[in-house]
Amino acid sequence: MLRTTGAQRGPLIERVALAGLERADRAANRLYGDRFNPLYQSGTIVVFLYVVLAVTGLWLVLFYRVGSPWESVAAITADRWVGNWVRGVHRYASDLAVVFTLLHAWRMFAQGRSRGARAHAWLSGWVLMLLVYACAWTGFVMVWDTFGEQLALAGARMIDALPVLSEPTGRAFTGEQPLPSAFFFLNLFAHIGIPLALAVVFLFHVKRLQRPALLPPVPVRWVLGAGLLGVALLRPIAMVARANPLALPRHVPMDLFFAFWVPVARVMSGGTALMLAIGLVAVAAGLPWLRRHRREGRPAPSWVDEDVCVGCVQCSIDCPFGAITMVERTSRRSELVARVDPDLCVSCGVCAGSCGPMGVGPPGRTGRDQMAATREFVSGLGADVPQAVVIACAYGAGRHAGSTIAGATIVPIDCCGNLHTSVVETILRVGVGGVLVAACPARDCRNREGPRWLVERMYQSREARLQPRVDRRRVAVVHVEARDRARLEAAVAGFIAELPRVDAAAATSPTVEEGLCESALAQR
Amino acid sequence: MTARWIRALPGAAVALVGLAAVLWASHAPVRIHDSNDALLRLAWSARPERAETCRQLSDDELAKVPPHMRQPVVCVGAAARYRLTVTLDRRLVADEVVHAGGLRQDRWLYVFKELRVPASAADVEIRFERVPEGTSPAPGRQPGSADGAGGEAIPPVLVAAGRLDFVPGTVTLVTYDSRTRQLRTGS
Numbered sequence: 251m252l253r254t255t256g257a258q259r260g261p262l263i264e265r266v267a268l269a270g271l272e273r274a275d276r277a278a279n280r281l282y283g284d285r286f287n288p289l290y291q292s293g294t295i296v297v298f299l300y301v302v303l304a305v306t307g308l309w310l311v312l313f314y315r316v317g318s319p320w321e322s323v324a325a326i327t328a329d330r331w332v333g334n335w336v337r338g339v340h341r342y343a344s345d346l347a348v349v350f351t352l353l354h355a356w357r358m359f360a361q362g363r364s365r366g367a368r369a370h371a372w373l374s375g376w377v378l379m380l381l382v383y384a385c386a387w388t389g390f391v392m393v394w395d396t397f398g399e400q401l402a403l404a405g406a407r408m409i410d411a412l413p414v415l416s417e418p419t420g421r422a423f424t425g426e427q428p429l430p431s432a433f434f435f436l437n438l439f440a441h442i443g444i445p446l447a448l449a450v451v452f453l454f455h456v457k458r459l460q461r462p463a464l465l466p467p468v469p470v471r472w473v474l475g476a477g478l479l480g481v482a483l484l485r486p487i488a489m490v491a492r493a494n495p496l497a498l499p500r501h502v503p504m505d506l507f508f509a510f511w512v513p514v515a516r517v518m519s520g521g522t523a524l525m526l527a528i529g530l531v532a533v534a535a536g537l538p539w540l541r542r543h544r545r546e547g548r549p550a551p552s553w554v555d556e557d558v559c560v561g562c563v564q565c566s567i568d569c570p571f572g573a574i575t576m577v578e579r580t581s582r583r584s585e586l587v588a589r590v591d592p593d594l595c596v597s598c599g600v601c602a603g604s605c606g607p608m609g610v611g612p613p614g615r616t617g618r619d620q621m622a623a624t625r626e627f628v629s630g631l632g633a634d635v636p637q638a639v640v641i642a643c644a645y646g647a648g649r650h651a652g653s654t655i656a657g658a659t660i661v662p663i664d665c666c667g668n669l670h671t672s673v674v675e676t677i678l679r680v681g682v683g684g685v686l687v688a689a690c691p692a693r694d695c696r697n698r699e700g701p702r703w704l705v706e707r708m709y710q711s712r713e714a715r716l717q718p719r720v721d722r723r724r725v726a727v728v729h730v731e732a733r734d735r736a737r738l739e740a741a742v743a744g745f746i747a748e749l750p751r752v753d754a755a756a757a758t759s760p761t762v763e764e765g766l767c768e769s770a771l772a773q774r
Numbered sequence: 775m776t777a778r779w780i781r782a783l784p785g786a787a788v789a790l791v792g793l794a795a796v797l798w799a800s801h802a803p804v805r806i807h808d809s810n811d812a813l814l815r816l817a818w819s820a821r822p823e824r825a826e827t828c829r830q831l832s833d834d835e836l837a838k839v840p841p842h843m844r845q846p847v848v849c850v851g852a853a854a855r856y857r858l859t860v861t862l863d864r865r866l867v868a869d870e871v872v873h874a875g876g877l878r879q880d881r882w883l884y885v886f887k888e889l890r891v892p893a894s895a896a897d898v899e900i901r902f903e904r905v906p907e908g909t910s911p912a913p914g915r916q917p918g919s920a921d922g923a924g925g926e927a928i929p930p931v932l933v934a935a936g937r938l939d940f941v942p943g944t945v946t947l948v949t950y951d952s953r954t955r956q957l958r959t960g961s
Contacts, residue, residue, distance in 0.1 A: 281785035345800050400806060416875030417819065418886045424817035426949050477793060485797050496945045498807040506799040513804055 260362050261540060267360035272733045275694065284691035284729060286470055291693065292354035294466040297452075298474060299347040301465075304445060306340040311442065316434040319394040320492045327489050338482025341505070344386060346478070348507040351379060361645075361696055364538040366548065367458070367571065367596050374455040376535040378448060385444040386508045388437045396502045397509070399423065399493035404512045407520030408527070425495030458594060459698070460572045550613045551595035552602070554588045558609030561586035564713045565601035565610050568667075570698040574601060574610070598697035599668030603707065606714040608670065617670040617714070624673045627661075628680040638684045638746050639677050640738075641669060645696050647688035647730040647738045655742045658686070666690070666727075667700025671707050671716040674725060683749040684724040688738055691729045701729060723752040812893040812940035816858070816900065818950035818957075819884045820928035822874045825907045826851030853879055855905040856928075860889065863896050871905060883928075885950075893942035900948060900957060902932040932957050 260268075271289075278287045288295060313333065315322035326333035355375060358364050364372035387405060391398040406420040422429060456462040465471065490503055504512065515523035556579070565588050566574040573594035576586040588610055590601075602611025608618045638658040642648035648662030663669055666689040674685045687708070689701040705727055706712035716725065728741040828849040836844045853874035860868035867889055875881040885902070932950065934957035940946055951958045 281788055341800065342796065345796050349796065413877075416881045417884050421817055421819070421884060421886050424815055424886065424949075425945065425947055426817050473789075477789070481793055481797060496947060498811050498813060498943045498945060500805065500807055500809055500943065501803040502806050503801045504804045506802045506804075507796075509804075516806075 263537065263540070264360060264362060267356060271357060271360040272731070275731055276733050279691070279731060279734070284693065284731070286467065287691070287693070288350075288470065289353060289357070290691065291466040291470055292350045292357060294463055295350045295470065295474065296347055296354060297464050298466055298471055299343045299350065300445075300448070302343045302475070302478065303340060303347070306336050306343070307441075307445075309336050310340060311438070314392065314438065316431045316438055319392055319434045320489075323393045323395075324489050327487060330486075334486050335479065335482040338485070338487045339478045341487055342478055342481050344389075345505065345507045346474075347382065351382070355379075359537060363696060367573075367594050369538065371455055371458065372538060373535060374451055376531065378451050378455060380531070381444055381448050381451065383508060385441060385448070388441040388444070390505065390508065392434060392437045392441060393490075394429075394434070394493045395490035396493055396499045397490050397504055399495070400502055400504070400512055401509060404515050404523075408515070408524040409520075411519065411521030411524050423495050458571055460570055461699070549597035551592040551597055552590045552599070552610055552612045554590055555609045555616075556587050558607045559587050559605075560607055560609070561588070562606070562713065563588075564604045564606075568600050568604040568699070568703055570598065570600060570667075570700075571596055596697065598665050598700070600665065600697055600700060600703060603668050603670050603703065604712075604714060605670075608672075611668070615664065615668055617672065620668075620670050620673050621676065624676045628677060631680065635681045637682070637749060638686055638742065639682050640686045640688055640742055641666070641673070642688035642730075642738075643690050643700070646690040646732045647734075649732060650735060650738065655739050656746050658742050658746060660688075665695070665697050665700045666704045667695070667697055669704060671714055674708075674716060675720050678720060678724055683753070684726065684745060686742060686745045687725075687727045688730045688741070689727055691731055694731065701727075721752070721756060723755070724749070807943070810893050810942050812891050812942055813945045814860070814889045814891050814898070814938075814940070814948070815945050816860070816885055816887045816889075816948045818948075819882050820950055820952065821926070822853040822856065822883045823904060823927040823930065824851050825854045852907075853881075853883070854907065854930075856883065857901070857903050857905050858885060858887070859899075859901045859903075860887075861897075861899045862889075862891060867891075872902075891940050893940050895937055895939045897936075898938045899935040900933065902928075902957070904930040926952070926955070929955055934959060 275287065275289055278289045282288065284290065309332075310326060313322060313326050323337075326337055328334070358368075358372060358375070387401055391402045391405075403420065403423055406418070406423065409415070410418045410420055422433065456464075466474075491499065511523075511527065514526075518526070552573070554574075561576065561579075563576050563586065566576050571594055573591050573596075574588050575591070577589050578585060579587045588601075590610070597612045599612050599615045602608070602616045602620070605611065605617055608616055608621070611617060611619070613619075636654075636657060636659050640647075640655065640658045640660045641663055642651065642660055643666045644651075644662040644664050648660070651660050651662035653660055666687055669687065674687075677685050687704060689704055690696070692701040695701050703712060707714060708716050708725060708727055709722065716722075726741075726745050728738075728745075730738045730741065826849040828847050830847055831845070836846070855871050855873045857871050858868065859866065868887060870887075872883055872885055873879050874883045928950065934948060936959075938946060938959065946959060948957055948959050950956075
């Protein structure tokens with residue numbers, strides 16, 4: 251019925267990643283519900299952890315001494331009341347940040363949110379990741395225990411492979427002379443300076459998002475904070491042996507999140523290790539471009555019919571990516587007209603759902619296109635009117651399109667935020683018992699705000715709102731993830747089961763429009 | 775209706791398992807060296823001698839250059855190279871040529887080499903010898919003398935020989951002592 255772009259099938263590696271992600275989402279939703287599923291919050295959790303790192307780091311830096319690095323950290327660790335758990339929270343928060351960063355990257359890649367207009371966020375994300383690793387490297391080296399020493403040696407071997415410095419940096423760690431405190435000062439300076447650079451790059455990372463969600467829901471923050479504190483108290487950080495350049499430690503306790511590469515780099519030359527690292531990062535960052543999508547297959551950006559646009563600014567507000575701006579125009583139709591920036595538009599179609607006059611949207615998916623398709627659909631029904639129609643997001647439950655569940659026809663749409671509410675009204679007017687919209691979980695929308703705007707258009711007064719004359723009892727929105735067919739079936743069955751009661755109630759109590767008419771007639 | 779806290783138990787259990795995995799990975803013991811490993815580390819830096827070819831300019835050649843550039847003797851040269859050889863119980867374990875640092879090889883030379891050795895006593899000979907280049911030092915300059923700012927150049931031959939006891943789990947460090955102008959060992 252409604253035109254879709256086929257949810258843009260990506261290359262094989264993307265599809266495999268998506269299949270794994272959906273399975274993980276399903277399991278996590280069963281455990282935590284979609285509102286608190288940590289996999290949906292991966293990006294905001296990383297930001298929260300960075301805040302924790304900044305706060306605990308600021309405390310730790312007050313007691314760190316560049317002249318006696320190991321001793322000062324030992325003193326912090328020996329302080330059971332505060333220092334030990336602050337150091338523990340700092341350490342474990344950094345580890346968790348790596349975990350959730352990787353989960354976030356997995357989701358962005360698997361869901362195709364790393365290409366096109368969103369490529370800059372993908373690339374800036376990799377810059378952030380590299381900065382985090384550089385910051386962590388300086389942080390561990392600052393302690394100058396055997397682990398820090400191994401990191402320093404491994405890093406020096408890679409740097410010495412570059413034909414830049416005449417003196418090998420590894421000579422600083424030979425034991426010929428004690429390390430000058432300037433070395434630790436440099437590390438401290440970098441450890442504080444890199445997070446400032448992180449903040450700047452992060453602003454660039456989110457600059458194309460309207461209303462970016464920066465922090466997870468409050469309950470998630472509490473659980474994370476309490477979890478970090480609990481782990482830091484139950485498994486306090488212990489001091490590792492002081493670095494000794496003239497000793498060969500047999501085992502060194504390493505933080506594998508940041509030092510997984512050290513055992514690998516040790517068995518090869520510094521140059522080889524450096525080339526391998528650069529190559530792997532380049533391949534990982536360039537994954538979205540491994541197989542370029544053909545240009546003709548990419549969805550076209552939205553366009554504005556300036557003869558229809560009334561300058562209401564709703565599409566500009568609703569666009570999740572800030573691709574629509576209002577500009578002045580000379581005609582008398584309205585002072586403002588919407589203009590789409592094709593470089594920013596990801597063709598989600600949310601603008602089409604926001605426009606009452608149906609003057610904006612991606613080609614083939616504007617409000618008018620949706621109405622044309624809907625009229626064609628309902629005219630084809632004839633006498634065979636289904637009990638219910640399910641309109642489902644193509645990225646989610648819409649993959650069951652073409653089948654029927656409990657007698658309801660499933661119709662896919664690219665994003666539920668693209669759905670124009672007039673489609674719902676038109677379907678109900680031909681006698682369909684009810685319309686159920688199966689949206690993706692609110693925190694897992696590919697286009698960020700589709701489910702949120704849909705709910706506000708259906709039940710509140712956000713334009714283009716579902717008209718008050720439509721019986722809300724015949725409309726429902728459910729949030730169903732892609733692989734949860736059981737939940738979709740249960741939601742559809744439950745919705746259809748309620749319809750006879752709605753029919754009975756409608757027969758005795760009028761709708762809003764009918765009530766207004768009767769009231770007007772009574773006053774005559 | 776199951777109590778809320780009971781429904782939260784599976785999620786909490788998974789979270790705890792995840793945290794336990796994070797804890798293990800945060801302190802994972804990684805084997806770096808075998809228990810019988812010992813290391814011989816050669817690390818020093820010094821100013822190399824300068825091998826120059828000097829010649830006297832003729833009166834005609836001097837007349838061609840501006841008055842403020844008329845130097846009677848012109849020397850062209852480069853920093854000397856040195857061959858580093860290490861033998862262990864008369865077995866050659868390292869043989870390489872070390873040249874001065876920098877793109878133009880006109881900086882100090884830096885020796886930094888690590889050799890895994892059996893943890894036992896061994897006869898060690900370390901030679902650091904200037905590679906003959908077929909050039910002569912500038913008139914008035916003696917080999918091994920100061921070549922400008924930065925102190926004395928390294929002697930043309932440095933030898934450290936003797937029986938060393940390589941203790942497992944330790945590094946035996948060989949460096950250059952600029953005061954005695956000799957190699958010295960320590961651990």
